[in-house]
Amino acid sequence: MKLDESVQTKWKEIITPDNNIFSINLKEIWEYRDLLLILMRRDVLSIYKQTILGPLWFFIQPILTTATFVIIFSRVAKLSTAGLPPVLFYISGIVMWGYFSECILRTSSFLKDNTGILSKVYFPRLIVPLSLVLTNLVKFSIQILLFFIIYTYFVVTVGGIHANWYSLLFPVLILLIAGLGLGFGMIISSLTTKYKDLVHLTTFGVQLMMYTSTVIFPLSGYQDSKYKLLIMANPMTGIIEAFRYGFLGVGEFSWGLLGYDAAFIAFFMIIGIVTFNSIERNFVDTI
C-alpha cells in the first residue's frame, strides 16, 4: 500500500459532484487569457467581414437613434434636454446606454448561443461573457469616438460647455456598466438554461429599463415628481448623470447615487456568480 502512495503523483484536479458556489477560479481564467483575446478578435472581425461599410456600422446605429430621439422627444414632444443641444444630450445617453444594453443582451444568452462549443469542450465558461463584454467595449470605443467628434463640434461652435474633473471618473463608469451587464447577464443566462421564458422578457425588460433611466429625460426634470425615486433606483441613472455632469457640466452628480450604483452592481454580481456556479456543473444536460 505504501509503495502505491510513493509512486503516485499529486492529482492536479479532482472532479466531484459539488462545487463551491461563491468562488470564481481566477487563476484558471488567467491561464485561458489567450482564448479571451482570440474570441474577442473573432467576434470583432466576424462582425464586418464581407460587409462594405465594415466598422462604420458601429456609427450608424447611434446616429439614427439620436436623430429619431431629436425629432420625437425634442422637436415634437418638446421635452427638456437640460439646456443642452438635443443632439449632444441624446447621444451621450444613447452611447452609454448602448454599451449597457449590448452587454446585458449578449451575455444573457451566451450559454444558449454557445451550446455547440460548451457541450463539446471545457474551458472556464466565464471566458465567454468576459469576451463579450470586451468585444462590446471595442464597439463602444468606436461609438464614444462619435460622441467626442460631436462634442468637440459643439464645444467649438456653441460654447458654454465645459468638462470638469469629474470627467476623470469615465473609466470607473465603464467598469460599472460592464459589471452591471455581466451580473444581470449571468443571472439571466443561468436561469434561461432551465426556464426559456426569460429570453422574451430580457429584450423587452431592457427596453423598459431605458425609459426609467435618464437617457431621454434629465433627472433635473423630475424635480418634486413622485417618480424621481423610481428613476434614481435605476442603476444606470447615476452613471449617465455622472457622465453628463463630467463632460457637459449639467445634471445631478452625487457620490451617494454613484455609491448606490456601485453597491447595487456588486450585489447583482455576487448573485450572478452564485446562480452561475450552481448551474454550471449540469447546464449542458438541461439546455
Added chain:
Amino acid sequence: MAEDILQVENVSKIYKLGELNTGSLSTDIQRWIHKMRGKDVSIERLAEVNDRSKKSDSKYVYSLNDVSFSVKRGEVFGIIGKNGAGKSTLLKLLSKITKPTKGSIKIGGRIASLLEVGTGFHPDLSGRENVFLNGAILGMRKNEIKARFDEIVAFSEIERYIDTPVKRYSSGMFVRLAFAVAAHLEQEILILDEVLAVGDAEFQQKCLGKMEDVSKNQGRTVLFVSHNIAAVKRLCTSAMLLEKGRPKLIGSVDSVIEAYQDYGVDLEQGVRSKIPGNSKGYFTNWKLEGQTPQDLHTCFSGENIQFVLEFKNNTYLQKCQIFLRLLYDEGTTLMLIRSHEYSVSDLSLEPGTYNFKFNTSLPIKTGKYDLQMAFVCHGEVIDEWETSTKLKVLDNFETLTQDSNSGILNVKTSFKYEGVDTLNLSYT
C-alpha cells in the same frame, strides 16, 4: 510500473428523461419545499438502469452506474460499448463538460478533449485564424500554437488554402485542418471520441499513425472511444467494455473485444454429454489451444489455433484415421481435415486416452460453426460425434467481411489500380 494518471471512482450520472421545460419550475419548488422539511430529495432513488428498449415509469435513468477504473501514464485506453452504453457521457464527465451525480474523478495532468473535430471553427475566419481559435479553445497558449503552426499546416496538407475562410473548404479539408490542430496539442491526456470516423481512408491511417506516435513516442495518455474496433485494437493497450452504464469488463484489448462479441452461454462446454455404449472408442470432448480468447471454443478469425479432440479407446485400434469437419449455414461443409493426409499413414493406438491435435488457422468471417468429428479404423466408423458446442469465430477487424453478402472468407486484401491504356477525354 507506471503510475496512475487518471482514477475514476464509483462515478454515476443520472439523466432526466422526457420534457424538461414544462413543469420544471413546479418540480423545483416541490423539491425545494421537501428539502426545507429535511426529506430525502436525491434523485438517485428514482433512477433505474438505462435500457432504451424498455418502457418505464421512472423519469430518471442511470447513464453511468458506479463506474470505476484507472488509467496509467502513457497508456492508450479504449472504451467500447453499444450505443447508449454511456461512452459519451463518460467522456463528458472526464472532460469536465458536465459533473457526475456521484463519485469522483482524479486527474494527474492537463486534459485535452476532442469530442468533435473543429469545435468553435468560425466559417468566416481564415484557416490560419481558426487554427489559433481552435487551439485556444482546446487549451493551448498562443505561443504554443505559434511554435507548432507550421507543423500543423504541414500535417493538414492544405497550405494553399490557409488564408481562405474555412466556409470555402471542402468538408475533407475542414476535417484535416481540425484534426491537425488537435493532434498537435501538448496536454498529457488526450480524450478522443469517434473523431477518426471522419475523413478519407488515407487520412484516417495518418491519424492513427499520429495517435500511435503520441502515445508510444511522446509518452502521453490517450482515452479512445470508437465503434471502429479495428482502430481500438490497433491503438489500445487495454480497454473497458461498457454495457448499460456499467463496466462489463476492464482488461486487455483482446479480452474486451472478445466480450464485446459475446454470443451467449454454452452449457455443454465441449464435453460430450451422451457417451455411446459398447463402442470400441469414442470422443469425449474438444477444445481449442493457442487461441487469444479465454473461451476454449472461441478464436479470432485468421489466428493460429489448434483443435484438440480427446478420444478414449478400450481396445487396440489399428489403421486409424481422424476426420474433422467444419460446417456453416446448417450443413454446408466448409472444411474437412483428414489426419492421414498430414500424419503417418498407419496410426495404431493402445487402449487409453489420446489427444488428437490439428494445427490450423481459420480466415473466415465471424460467426458460429458446427463441428463434426469421426474416428475410422480399416474403413469402419468407430465413432461419430456432432458436438453441440459450436466453434465461435470472432472478427479480428482486419478486413470488413461482416455482412452476409461478403462471403465466408476473411482475408486481408490490398487494392490498387493503374491505367494500361486510357482514352484522354479532357473537358476544357
